Amino acid sequence: MYDTYADDIFRYLFVHVRDRELAEDMTADTFTRAWKSIDKFDFSQPRPWLYKIARNILTDHWRRKKTEAMGDQETVSDVDITQEVERRLDKQRVRGALNQLPEPMKSVVTLRFLSGYSAKQTADSLGLSEANVRVIQYRALKRLKGLL
Numbered sequence: 001m002y003d004t005y006a007d008d009i010f011r012y013l014f015v016h017v018r019d020r021e022l023a024e025d026m027t028a029d030t031f032t033r034a035w036k037s038i039d040k041f042d043f044s045q046p047r048p049w050l051y052k053i054a055r056n057i058l059t060d061h062w063r064r065k066k067t068e069a070m071g072d073q074e075t076v077s078d079v080d081i082t083q084e085v086e087r088r089l090d091k092q093r094v095r096g097a098l099n100q101l102p103e104p105m106k107s108v109v110t111l112r113f114l115s116g117y118s119a120k121q122t123a124d125s126l127g128l129s130e131a132n133v134r135v136i137q138y139r140a141l142k143r144l145k146g147l148l
Contacts, residue, residue: 016106108140111125119134
């Protein structure tokens with residue numbers, strides 16, 4: 001399972017965190033959590049299950065970051081300034097634009113175009129309806145066009 005899905009999970013996480021080492025750690029955590037709950041595993045659909053675990057890991061990560069930022073206002077300022085400089089210096093305009101999208105749009109675009117998923121696979125992975133995925137995709141592409 002790791003050999004089959006690790007690259008896709010890594011790409012999904014990397015697009016969201018933009019840090020190779022952190023994405024690698026999160027990928028490992030995804031498969032560790034999967035292994036620990038293998039008794040609940042649906043072998044007919046491993047991909048959506050793994051993406052759900054990865055999405056939960058991302059959610060945990062951002063919650064921790066938010067809590068840390070609220071506890072130390074000086075760190076928030078340093079982080080904000082660093083992120084702003086990185087954004088302005090980023091040579092890949094598409095990545096910069098993608099990161100400006102809200103989370104649901106970012107996830108849909110990542111899965112549909114970077115991971116090559118169908119609308120149905122994307123819907124299954126994110127727990128949305130296929131119609132909802134198509135609407136989010138349309139709006140995300142429209143917004144990306146404006147940003148670029």
